[in-house]
Amino acid sequence: MMMVAGDMPPSAEEQVLRERLVGCGLKAAGISMVYDEDTQGYIITIGDAAGVTNAHFECIEKVTLGNWPVFEDKQLDRTFKEASYARATNLWLAEARKILRERGLLESLPRRSHYASVDEFVAALERHCGFEVGSILKEREGKIEISPENISEGHGDYSRLSALIAAVSLASVEIGDVKIGFIGNERLAD
Incomplete structure (x- = not known):
C-alpha cells in the first residue's frame, strides 16, 4: 500500500530526506515523496522544478x-541509474580484488581466455579458490550457476566462498563473456 506524502504531515524521515536533497543543491519545490510499504522506503520523484543536473547525481545517490x-x-533518470550502477560495480570490483589479494589469489586468477570451455574455466576457478571441482559451481548452457544446494557444500567456510564469488564476479564483469546465475530455492523444488 502506498501513502501519498500530502495525505498526512511529513514524517521526520521525509523532512530529513528533503533537507538533504536541498543540501545537494536541489529546489524543494521539485521534490515529492511517497512511502512504499513493499520496499520499506520512499519513492522520491525529482521533477524539473528541482533544477537537477548530472552534477547532483553523486550527492543524490548518497543522501537517498x-x-x-x-x-x-x-x-536524466536513465543517466542516473547508469551512473549509480557503474559506481556500485566499481565498488564491488574493488572489494572483490581486495578479497582475492588478501587470500593471495588475485595475481594467479584464472582467465576465461585460457580455457576452451566455460566448464573448464569453472573447474579452474573452483580449484583456484580451494574447492573440489563441481562442488559449488556448475556450468549450465554456457553460464556459471551457483545454487543453494551447491553453496551448502561450502557452508561455514565463508572466506573461501567469498573468494570464489569474487573470482566469478571479476571474470563476469572484466571479461564480459561469462554469465552468472544464482538459482533460488524455487528451482530446488523442481
Whole structure:
C-alpha cells in the first residue's frame, strides 16, 4: 500500500530526506515523496522544478540510500541509474580484488581466455579458490550457476566462498563473456 506524502504531515524521515536533497543543491519545490510499504522506503520523484543536473547525481545517490529516487525527465533518470550502477560495480570490483589479494589469489586468477570451455574455466576457478571441482559451481548452457544446494557444500567456510564469488564476479564483469546465475530455492523444488 502506498501513502501519498500530502495525505498526512511529513514524517521526520521525509523532512530529513528533503533537507538533504536541498543540501545537494536541489529546489524543494521539485521534490515529492511517497512511502512504499513493499520496499520499506520512499519513492522520491525529482521533477524539473528541482533544477537537477548530472552534477547532483553523486550527492543524490548518497543522501537517498535505501530509498528510490526517480526523475521525471526520463533521460536524466536513465543517466542516473547508469551512473549509480557503474559506481556500485566499481565498488564491488574493488572489494572483490581486495578479497582475492588478501587470500593471495588475485595475481594467479584464472582467465576465461585460457580455457576452451566455460566448464573448464569453472573447474579452474573452483580449484583456484580451494574447492573440489563441481562442488559449488556448475556450468549450465554456457553460464556459471551457483545454487543453494551447491553453496551448502561450502557452508561455514565463508572466506573461501567469498573468494570464489569474487573470482566469478571479476571474470563476469572484466571479461564480459561469462554469465552468472544464482538459482533460488524455487528451482530446488523442481
